[in-house]
Amino acid sequence: MSSPEAQRIEPLPYGEKYFPHHNKYLDFWRASVEDPIKFWDERARELVWYRTWDKVLDDSNPPFYRWFVGGETNINLNALDRWMGTHVANKVAYYWEGEDGTSRVLSYRDLFREVNKLAKALQDLGVKPGDTVTIYMPMIPELPIAMLAVTRVGGIHSVVFSGFSPSALADRMVDAKSRILITADGYWRRGKVVELKKNADEGVALAEKQGAKVEKVIVVRRLGNPINWVEGRDVWYHELTSKYPDTTYVKPVPRKADDVLFILYTSGTTGKPKGVMQSVGGYMVYVYHVFKWNWDIRPEDVHWTMADIGWITGHTYIVYGPLMNGATEVMYEGAIDYPQPDRPWQIVEKYGVTIFYTSPTALRTLRQYGDEWVTKHDLSTLRILGTVGEPINPRRVEVALRGSRQEEVPNSRHVVDDRDRGSHDIARPRHIARHPQARLGHVPAARDRG
Numbered sequence: 001m002s003s004p005e006a007q008r009i010e011p012l013p014y015g016e017k018y019f020p021h022h023n024k025y026l027d028f029w030r031a032s033v034e035d036p037i038k039f040w041d042e043r044a045r046e047l048v049w050y051r052t053w054d055k056v057l058d059d060s061n062p063p064f065y066r067w068f069v070g071g072e073t074n075i076n077l078n079a080l081d082r083w084m085g086t087h088v089a090n091k092v093a094y095y096w097e098g099e100d101g102t103s104r105v106l107s108y109r110d111l112f113r114e115v116n117k118l119a120k121a122l123q124d125l126g127v128k129p130g131d132t133v134t135i136y137m138p139m140i141p142e143l144p145i146a147m148l149a150v151t152r153v154g155g156i157h158s159v160v161f162s163g164f165s166p167s168a169l170a171d172r173m174v175d176a177k178s179r180i181l182i183t184a185d186g187y188w189r190r191g192k193v194v195e196l197k198k199n200a201d202e203g204v205a206l207a208e209k210q211g212a213k214v215e216k217v218i219v220v221r222r223l224g225n226p227i228n229w230v231e232g233r234d235v236w237y238h239e240l241t242s243k244y245p246d247t248t249y250v251k252p253v254p255r256k257a258d259d260v261l262f263i264l265y266t267s268g269t270t271g272k273p274k275g276v277m278q279s280v281g282g283y284m285v286y287v288y289h290v291f292k293w294n295w296d297i298r299p300e301d302v303h304w305t306m307a308d309i310g311w312i313t314g315h316t317y318i319v320y321g322p323l324m325n326g327a328t329e330v331m332y333e334g335a336i337d338y339p340q341p342d343r344p345w346q347i348v349e350k351y352g353v354t355i356f357y358t359s360p361t362a363l364r365t366l367r368q369y370g371d372e373w374v375t376k377h378d379l380s381t382l383r384i385l386g387t388v389g390e391p392i393n394p395r396r397v398e399v400a401l402r403g404s405r406q407e408e409v410p411n412s413r414h415v416v417d418d419r420d421r422g423s424h425d426i427a428r429p430r431h432i433a434r435h436p437q438a439r440l441g442h443v444p445a446a447r448d449r450g
Contacts, residue, residue: 044068044285047324048077050254053281066258068281074252075261075284076152079323080112081252088326095302095351096141099188099334106141108326111148117241118149119250125180125216129154129253132263134178136169136200138162138187139333142220142237143309144319146182151261154253158263158275161310162187162196168273169203172265174210175275182237184220185227190338197227257281264312284324291321295355295384302381304330305357306344313388317357336362341369345377357386 032039037056044053054070083089089109096104106114127133133150135157137143143159150157158176160169162184173181183200186193197219204214217230220237255261261280265273295303305317322329330351336344344366348356366373 049073068257071257072254076252092328096331115148117244119152132156132176134158136160136183166202170206173207179215182218184222186223186225288324301354303355304353342373349377352381355384359389360392
């Protein structure tokens with residue numbers, strides 16, 4: 001016997017709302033499976049390349065697929081450089097909200113400026129194409145800045161979730177052979193200071209016992225809390241970047257399409273963490289389009305993924321997806337129900353969020369505090385609520401979207417080693433509806449570092 005939720009499933013119309021260049025979703029999907037080579041060739045040509053590819057897909061040695069063979073690009077070209085000289089340069093790239101109420105606003109031009117200065121600093125520290133830089137940072141703007149700076153100089157970033165232990169950090173640094181670590185002094189969590197630099201120091205010490213050689217630790221001053229300092233190794237982020245003028249420009253280093261863009265490690269719950277490598281071309285093309293398609297992204301949208309960049313969802317939906325589409329993204333540092341249970345709804349109202357991406361678990365947490373924490377806020381800007389990680393209860397959708405002008409609720413499920421590709425559902429309040437076809441064409445899985 002079907003559940004009450006299953007009985008409420010109803011079909012949704014497909015039209016120009018999600019796919020403005022195609023009359024019907026199924027026509028779009030059909031093109032992707034009938035001729036995937038042509039489909040992805042056309043999709044890739046929407047982006048900026050130094051050199052176009054000789055072959056869209058080399059599948060001669062499965063499962064080691066190679067996409068856009070012979071192509072050369074740098075993801076910065078599409079996330080930042082393409083917007084300079086256009087109106088997007090002055091558009092907000094990030095609204096950042098700290099748990100303690102502090103806030104920052106960065107335009108695309110601001111981001112471009114800061115990325116170039118850090119990129120130049122990394123070059124001067126000896127970071128070369130193919131080198132891996134580990135990033136162990138909280139949810140602050142310097143995190144995406146660091147990711148972009150590393151990739152700009154041709155490096156590979158390995159982001160480690162700031163909630164992970166020193167030993168977890170050490171394991172990942174040793175495996176990635178990182179010489180440089182970028183971290184912060186600390187951050188807020190439920191009103192308490194998390195001494196991140198202390199954890200970083202312990203992680204570096206453990207890594208060095210395993211044979212790693214960490215030459216530099218770049219520290220962002222987030223809180224100004226007392227920290228241990230290792231002369232000759234540690235350097236303040238602001239002192240490092242302030243040496244370079246705002247006009248500093250580092251040309252994005254050309255990278256082959258199948259070069260490694262970043263490494264993201266699995267959580268290690270089923271054994272030793274595995275480093276999953278994402279390629280430059282395949283990830284760039286897919287993420288640019290999946291962000292646009294999933295959210296029907298529009299110039300006026302304010303998108304908020306309530307997740308951590310330390311996970312693949314954050315890489316895709318907080319950093320690369322929004323920036324390659326010239327979108328405005330919200331970043332939040334702290335706990336979702338601190339200091340009060342309506343913190344997410346305060347943020348939605350404050351920044352005029354139009355697309356809110358969260359998890360059923362988060363909605364379940366907020367739901368336990370009562371509907372009044374939701375309904376007291378003006379959510380009229382909100383048009384899409386997306387959930388990730390697990391199926392969603394329609395009741396939570398109804399409560400979460402009261403007072404909003406919602407249009408759909410996409411529901412997706414993602415895994416770290418699959419380029420944030422997953423099955424996607426679309427829902428309206430009171431009705432959860434599944435796409436008849438979830439995936440657009442064939443995109444091979446990422447590579448395992450092992």
